[in-house]
Amino acid sequence: MRSLLYVLFALLASVTAQKLEKINTIADTVGKVYHYQPEQVHLAFGDNLADIVVTWSTRDATNQSVVLYGENYSDAKSLVNVTGNARIFVDGGKKKHAQYIHKVTLRDLKPQTRYEYSCGSDLGWSARFSFTTPPAGSDWQPSLAIFGDMGNENAQSLARLQQDTQQGMYDAIIHVGDFAYDMDTENARVGDEFMRQVETIAAYVPYMVCPGNHEEKYNFSNYKTRFNMPGERDSLWYSFDLGPVHFVSFSTEVYYFLQYGFKLLTKQFEWLENDLREANKPENRAERPWIITYGHRPMYCSDEKEYDCNEKLETFIRQGLPLVKWFGLEDLFYKNGVDVEIFAHEHFYTRLWPIYDFKVYNGSTAAPYTNPKAPIQIITGSAGCKEEREPFSETLPAWNAYHSNDYGYTRMKAHNRTHLYFEQVSDDKNGEIVDSFWIIKDKNVAYNEL
Structure with missing residues (x-):
C-alpha cells in the first residue's frame, strides 16, 4: 500500500513538473516581440x-x-x-x-x-x-547634395534635405563623415535612430559616404557594417563615375587611428595613386574631365582651434605623417589634376581660392575659378549636430574666399565637361542661397602647365 502511494505521488510530481515547465515556457514567450520588419x-x-x-x-x-x-x-x-x-x-x-x-x-x-x-x-x-537610375555615359548633368557632420540631434538641415529629395532634386547624396554623434552610443541605438531618420533620403537616392572621426569606436565597426559602398574595402575608400565627374572617396581617419593598422594607410595611398592614374589616362580624362575627391578632415582651416590645421602645425593629410612626411595627399592631388577637394569636420562652410602649399593660384584676378592653377577646396560641415557651430578666426587667412556659420549644405551640378556649379544652402535663412560659384575649365592639362 505504501509503495503504491509512493508511485502515485511520483506520478503527480512528474505531471506537476511538466505543467510548470510548460507554463514557464509560455511565460517566457509572452512579451517577446520579434522584429522582422525591415x-x-x-x-x-x-x-x-x-x-x-x-x-x-x-x-x-x-x-x-x-x-x-x-x-x-x-x-x-x-x-x-x-x-x-x-x-x-x-x-x-x-x-x-x-x-x-x-x-x-x-x-x-x-x-x-x-x-x-x-x-x-x-x-x-x-x-x-x-x-x-542615372543616364548612361557622361553627357548628362548630375546634381548632388553634399554635406558632413549631421547627427540625429540638432540635425538642422535634415527636413530641407528630405523635401529636396522627395521633389527629385538629386541623383545622389554625399555625406562627408560624422554620422549620428555617435553611431555606437547607447549600444548603437543612436546609430539605429539616425539611419531611420535618413531613410526618407537614403531609400530614394544613393547615399554615398566616407568615415569621420566620430565613427572610430570599435574599429569603425558601425560604419563598416551599416554601409555598402562600391568595391571590397569596407567602404573606407572607393570611386565612382557620375556623368562627366569621377568621384573619389577616401578615409582621412587612417592617418589618425594608426592603432587599427598602419597597413590601412599604405593600402589606401597605393589605391589612390592607382585610381587617379587610371582617371588621368587621356581617354578617361576626355570622357570625365572633372575629378572630385571627398574625405572628412580638411587640409586647411579658417578657425584657430584645430591642432593640425594651420601653418604652424602641419596637417597629416596635407603633408603626410609627422617628421617623415610620408603619404601626404596635397602633392598627390595636385600632381593628378584633382579639380575639387571636399571636406567637412569643421562645423561651418568655407570656399577657398585655388590653393597649393598655402599659396593662392587663381586663374586670373577677374576670373579666379576659370582655368584655376590649383585644386579648389570646400569645407561643408554645417548640416547640424549636437556639437553646434564652430567660430571663425578673428583674422581670416588670405586663401579664404567665402565663409558662413549658417547651418546648411552644398549643392553641386556638373553642367558639362567645362562648367561645374556649386551653391550653398542656408537653413538658417529658410533655404536662401548664400554662396554660389562656377568652375570653368576649357583646357585639361597639368596645373604646372597652365
Missing part, C-alpha cells in the same frame, strides 16, 4: 551605375534577404525577385546589441528608369520606395 533602408551605387545596392536592418533573423522591384509595382507579374545575404552585427557596447544587416544588389538595371521596390522576407516587408 528598417533603416538605404541605397548606394554598386560597382557600376547599372547596379544599385539595397541595405536594411532587422532585429531578428529572417533567414531571407529579398528585394521585389519593377517599373510598375502594381503589376505583380512583372516584379523581379532578387535575393541577397545578411550578416549579424553585434555592437561593441556592454549590452552587445545585435541586429541583422541585409544586402541585396540589383544588377543590370536600365539607365534613366524609375523603379519601385520593397525589401524584406516572408516574415515582414518594408514600405514601397522608388529610385531612378
Whole structure:
C-alpha cells in the first residue's frame, strides 16, 4: 500500500513538473516581440551605375534577404525577385546589441528608369520606395547634395534635405563623415535612430559616404557594417563615375587611428595613386574631365582651434605623417589634376581660392575659378549636430574666399565637361542661397602647365 502511494505521488510530481515547465515556457514567450520588419533602408551605387545596392536592418533573423522591384509595382507579374545575404552585427557596447544587416544588389538595371521596390522576407516587408537610375555615359548633368557632420540631434538641415529629395532634386547624396554623434552610443541605438531618420533620403537616392572621426569606436565597426559602398574595402575608400565627374572617396581617419593598422594607410595611398592614374589616362580624362575627391578632415582651416590645421602645425593629410612626411595627399592631388577637394569636420562652410602649399593660384584676378592653377577646396560641415557651430578666426587667412556659420549644405551640378556649379544652402535663412560659384575649365592639362 505504501509503495503504491509512493508511485502515485511520483506520478503527480512528474505531471506537476511538466505543467510548470510548460507554463514557464509560455511565460517566457509572452512579451517577446520579434522584429522582422525591415528598417533603416538605404541605397548606394554598386560597382557600376547599372547596379544599385539595397541595405536594411532587422532585429531578428529572417533567414531571407529579398528585394521585389519593377517599373510598375502594381503589376505583380512583372516584379523581379532578387535575393541577397545578411550578416549579424553585434555592437561593441556592454549590452552587445545585435541586429541583422541585409544586402541585396540589383544588377543590370536600365539607365534613366524609375523603379519601385520593397525589401524584406516572408516574415515582414518594408514600405514601397522608388529610385531612378542615372543616364548612361557622361553627357548628362548630375546634381548632388553634399554635406558632413549631421547627427540625429540638432540635425538642422535634415527636413530641407528630405523635401529636396522627395521633389527629385538629386541623383545622389554625399555625406562627408560624422554620422549620428555617435553611431555606437547607447549600444548603437543612436546609430539605429539616425539611419531611420535618413531613410526618407537614403531609400530614394544613393547615399554615398566616407568615415569621420566620430565613427572610430570599435574599429569603425558601425560604419563598416551599416554601409555598402562600391568595391571590397569596407567602404573606407572607393570611386565612382557620375556623368562627366569621377568621384573619389577616401578615409582621412587612417592617418589618425594608426592603432587599427598602419597597413590601412599604405593600402589606401597605393589605391589612390592607382585610381587617379587610371582617371588621368587621356581617354578617361576626355570622357570625365572633372575629378572630385571627398574625405572628412580638411587640409586647411579658417578657425584657430584645430591642432593640425594651420601653418604652424602641419596637417597629416596635407603633408603626410609627422617628421617623415610620408603619404601626404596635397602633392598627390595636385600632381593628378584633382579639380575639387571636399571636406567637412569643421562645423561651418568655407570656399577657398585655388590653393597649393598655402599659396593662392587663381586663374586670373577677374576670373579666379576659370582655368584655376590649383585644386579648389570646400569645407561643408554645417548640416547640424549636437556639437553646434564652430567660430571663425578673428583674422581670416588670405586663401579664404567665402565663409558662413549658417547651418546648411552644398549643392553641386556638373553642367558639362567645362562648367561645374556649386551653391550653398542656408537653413538658417529658410533655404536662401548664400554662396554660389562656377568652375570653368576649357583646357585639361597639368596645373604646372597652365
